[in-house]
């Protein structure tokens with residue numbers, strides 16, 4: 001049997017990983033400034049993570065949501081504490097798309113309305129509703145097309161007000177920092193405007209924090225920089241440091257009912273152990289503060305390169321926009337300097353490393369980057 005060939009891949013086999021480094025099958029060492037697409041939050045094969053997962057696996061790896069799973073409650077408590085939202089309610093799933101799918105559905109159950117506002121260049125996942133609110137017609141199949149989604153220009157407050165006046169809006173979904181869209185930071189005033197319109201019209205504010213959340217921006221949720229609370233936060237990627245887990249946290253005024261949401265795998269013992277190990281490590285090692293410190297340093301150093309068109313982002317979610325003439329730099333970083341980075345079209349290098357990235361690693365990247373630019 002062949003694999004269904006949907007990924008343009010690099011000809012590299014990774015065999016070993018530790019912290020912010022990975023090694024290929026030829027023994028080459030790489031610096032991971034990509035974190036496997038923003039997934040590696042506390043560093044590869046962190047000893048506490050490996051220990052906690054191994055211990056859990058030796059006890060019980062899975063049982064369904066038909067029995068009590070105390071580790072889910074432990075996770076909810078830790079997440080409430082670290083995110084500063086202890087009164088929210090946690091529903092556990094397995095991926096970012098699934099988190100957004102459930103958030104949009106729950107919003108509609110809550111207020112009985114159908115229309116969703118999403119924004120130009122958004123990415124929210126590939127399943128039915130998640131892809132319908134994603135601004136990329138190439139990945140929307142005919143069966144996913146719906147009249148229920150209204151795409152608005154990014155940061156256009158007048159268009160937002162007009163859309164609320166003209167439609168029965170159920171929810172607004174927004175990434176605090178657009179990832180796939182090229183690392184675009186939503187302004188505090190735009191997020192505050194969404195908050196006030198959602199309050200005025202009884203709509204649900206959904207903060208897609210799948211990529212920009214979980215400490216990456218230097219605060220637990222990047223939307224926190226605006227000083228507003230969303231009604232539902234969706235999360236995945238960094239939550240399990242590579243173990244598939246996602247979740248939504250839900251404000252107290254949205255009440256649950258039996259059967260409203262559900263999943264077979266979501267919240268299983270092993271996934272919860274992974275997620276707890278991540279939060280414990282983030283807390284013990286002050287990783288959110290580290291993301292802010294190392295991220296600020298990288299951003300300020302990157303801004304000094306005259307060849308760079310623009311540097312955008314917050315914490316360790318950084319976009320480096322380059323002119324067309326430098327579109328080879330990302331490949332050179334990988335094959336010459338052995339540094340993994342991400343990309344966004346047309347010509348943005350995306351840095352999404354572990355939140356435990358050290359200043360030495362940051363300097364290693366800057367030295368290689370500087371060599372390639374000059």
Ligand SMILES: Cc1ncc(COP(=O)(O)O)c(C=O)c1O
Pocket residue numbers: 095096097098100123124125126175179180208209210211212236237
């Ligand atoms: C902002 C955002 N939302 C949702 C998703 C979908 O997550 P997943 O691939 O886990 O379904 C992604 C994935 O890149 C993302 O960046």
